[in-house]
Amino acid sequence: MAVITETASESAPPARTTSKGMWLLAPGVIWMTLFLVLPILMMVYVSFWTQTTFKIEPKLTLQSWITFFSSDTYIGALWTTVRIWLTVLAATLLVGYPAALFVGLFVKNKTLSTVLLVLCVIPFWTSFLIRVLAWRPMLGKEGAINMILMKLGVVSQPIEVLLFSDLSVIIGMTQIYCVFMVGPIAFMLGRIDPSIIEAAQDLGAGFWRIFRTIILPLSMPGVVVGSIFVSVMVLGEFATSAALSGRKVNLLGNIIVTQVGSLKWAFAAVAGVVLTILMGAAVAALLRVVDLRKEL
Amino acid sequence: MNGGSIKFGLGLYTTLFIVFLYAPLAVLTILSFQTGPEGGPQFPIIEWSVYWYQHLFGLTPPSRIAPLPIEEALIRSLTLAVMTMIVSTVLGVTSAQAFRQKFRGSGVVFYLIVLGMMVPGVLVGLGMALVANALGIDRTWWGTAFVLHVVYTFPFAFLVMLAIFNRFDPSVEEASWSLGVSPARTFRKITFPLIFPGVLSAMLFAFTLSYDEFSRTLFASGRDLTLPLAIYGTFSVEVHPNVFAFGVLTTLFSFALLAIYAILMSLSVRRAKRVAVQEEA
Numbered sequence A: 001m002a003v004i005t006e007t008a009s010e011s012a013p014p015a016r017t018t019s020k021g022m023w024l025l026a027p028g029v030i031w032m033t034l035f036l037v038l039p040i041l042m043m044v045y046v047s048f049w050t051q052t053t054f055k056i057e058p059k060l061t062l063q064s065w066i067t068f069f070s071s072d073t074y075i076g077a078l079w080t081t082v083r084i085w086l087t088v089l090a091a092t093l094l095v096g097y098p099a100a101l102f103v104g105l106f107v108k109n110k111t112l113s114t115v116l117l118v119l120c121v122i123p124f125w126t127s128f129l130i131r132v133l134a135w136r137p138m139l140g141k142e143g144a145i146n147m148i149l150m151k152l153g154v155v156s157q158p159i160e161v162l163l164f165s166d167l168s169v170i171i172g173m174t175q176i177y178c179v180f181m182v183g184p185i186a187f188m189l190g191r192i193d194p195s196i197i198e199a200a201q202d203l204g205a206g207f208w209r210i211f212r213t214i215i216l217p218l219s220m221p222g223v224v225v226g227s228i229f230v231s232v233m234v235l236g237e238f239a240t241s242a243a244l245s246g247r248k249v250n251l252l253g254n255i256i257v258t259q260v261g262s263l264k265w266a267f268a269a270v271a272g273v274v275l276t277i278l279m280g281a282a283v284a285a286l287l288r289v290v291d292l293r294k295e296l
Numbered sequence B: 001m002n003g004g005s006i007k008f009g010l011g012l013y014t015t016l017f018i019v020f021l022y023a024p025l026a027v028l029t030i031l032s033f034q035t036g037p038e039g040g041p042q043f044p045i046i047e048w049s050v051y052w053y054q055h056l057f058g059l060t061p062p063s064r065i066a067p068l069p070i071e072e073a074l075i076r077s078l079t080l081a082v083m084t085m086i087v088s089t090v091l092g093v094t095s096a097q098a099f100r101q102k103f104r105g106s107g108v109v110f111y112l113i114v115l116g117m118m119v120p121g122v123l124v125g126l127g128m129a130l131v132a133n134a135l136g137i138d139r140t141w142w143g144t145a146f147v148l149h150v151v152y153t154f155p156f157a158f159l160v161m162l163a164i165f166n167r168f169d170p171s172v173e174e175a176s177w178s179l180g181v182s183p184a185r186t187f188r189k190i191t192f193p194l195i196f197p198g199v200l201s202a203m204l205f206a207f208t209l210s211y212d213e214f215s216r217t218l219f220a221s222g223r224d225l226t227l228p229l230a231i232y233g234t235f236s237v238e239v240h241p242n243v244f245a246f247g248v249l250t251t252l253f254s255f256a257l258l259a260i261y262a263i264l265m266s267l268s269v270r271r272a273k274r275v276a277v278q279e280e281a
Helices: A001-010 A020-048 A062-069 A070-104 A110-125 A128-133 A135-139 A144-152 A164-191 A195-200 A207-235 A239-244 A252-261 A264-289 B004-031 B051-056 B070-098 B104-117 B121-135 B142-165 B169-178 B183-212 B216-222 B227-233 B241-281
Strands: none
Touching: A001 B183, A020 A062, A020 A070, A020 A264, A020 B070, A020 B104, A020 B121, A020 B142, A062 A070, A062 A135, A062 A264, A062 B183, A070 A110, A070 A164, A070 A252, A070 A264, A070 B004, A070 B216, A110 A164, A110 B004, A110 B070, A110 B241, A128 A135, A128 A164, A128 A239, A128 B227, A128 B241, A135 A144, A135 A164, A135 B004, A144 B104, A164 A207, A164 A239, A164 B004, A195 A207, A207 A264, A239 A252, A239 B241, A264 B121, B004 B241, B070 B142, B070 B183, B070 B227, B104 B142, B121 B142, B121 B216, B142 B216, B183 B241, B216 B227
16 A cells, blocks of 8 residues: 555656756765765774774774773763763753743744744854853852852852763753754644643643643654754764863763874774764654654 | 643743853853953953953953964854855755655655754764875865865755745746746746745855854864864863953854844845735736
């Protein structure tokens, strides 16, 4: 059945690939093949090359892989990456969902909800690195947060774990990436037909019941899309951890940067392949939660 | 949905959320007006001054704090952003134009293009560096880094143009062709004005993303620094308020771009309206 509809849909509209269409498509496809697919394949290939002190030779070996998986530093970085990723994912969801709920569902006025979304996006017009760096004067020992807490008398001593720790990396990443969670969720919530909720209210359902049985399930595609965005970006991170952890938090991205810095290309390639696999697994797992093609 | 107290609570939360998004930048801006050169990047403000802004432009007497190497980096970053903007917008328009017809393998091509914005910069950057090494090519910001910038921004341009073409009524073009107008002239007179808002958005995306792009550039560009790389360099050393002052200035620059975009956009909308009115009359 599926085969029949597929061939039908392919042959019914003009299925011919016109030569004009080919010419229009070719530059983009060639560009992506040469400069995206080829580099990734090269990375996989080089991960099996032989690493000597300062250079790599195209003699195939598993040595770099063995070194990677028998080293505490690299395995540690892998677990740190997974831990930070899952924490930031949960944090962006927890922090972002209520805001998305307000913007997408509770604000009836279209102008106001647009204004709120634009307000969320404006910080993205600042350089990413500057946004990361801006957390230093916030979180530092003499930073704004400690200063305010001391003035309010909440603490008597400045809290030192705020900066140069796991916590600072998580706070920074949550702030930078949570908008990618808010956007898709607010979009999905905005598409909910208000009459469904009204019907549920008329039938006597309370807010929590409505939230659990209507709002949450209908917003899941947004949650999944947002999670994919956040996951891909957090897994590829190294700048935030470099700037806010004082080199204490080493993600796989940081490993790649330091290995490249010391010309250990094969090790960097291994870390890159591990990161790619992790990312693929994360996206595949998220896509299993909701069938996006059916929902969108 | 009515639920007075819930709505109020969520509204309050959203306000706090926006404060959370803006607070670091606000603090950064305040601290950029710290006095110099003895004032550090923390509270309290010893004395308000524009010392660090002057420091950026080399207007202060030499001190132990080295000036940021921004002058050449700025020129490089702007050149790179313009190059990227032009190429990725052209690629975006042509690819999206090809997608207006159904063709076999369109799904694969679609994912191939969109992959460019999903794959993290660390991975493509590393891969490109390895390819360049293997081929014996020098890594440069205008070569290896430039092609990666396009890989990153072209998908954005493509998606914007795809959305525009989806709402586009092909019968206008067909009418023009059937009246004997050449395809090139039709594109210039009919298609392009209709897709212009999309082209403008694609250009804005490509320019700002490239101007701010950093992880791809880190691996793929050679010794010459672009602006983000110059900022990244300050991560490893002690941070001085001159970086904050620089952050304020580049933010203002981005807002200026946004304003230009808004003006051009409203001009094009107004023009479209005028044409519509003429047609009605």
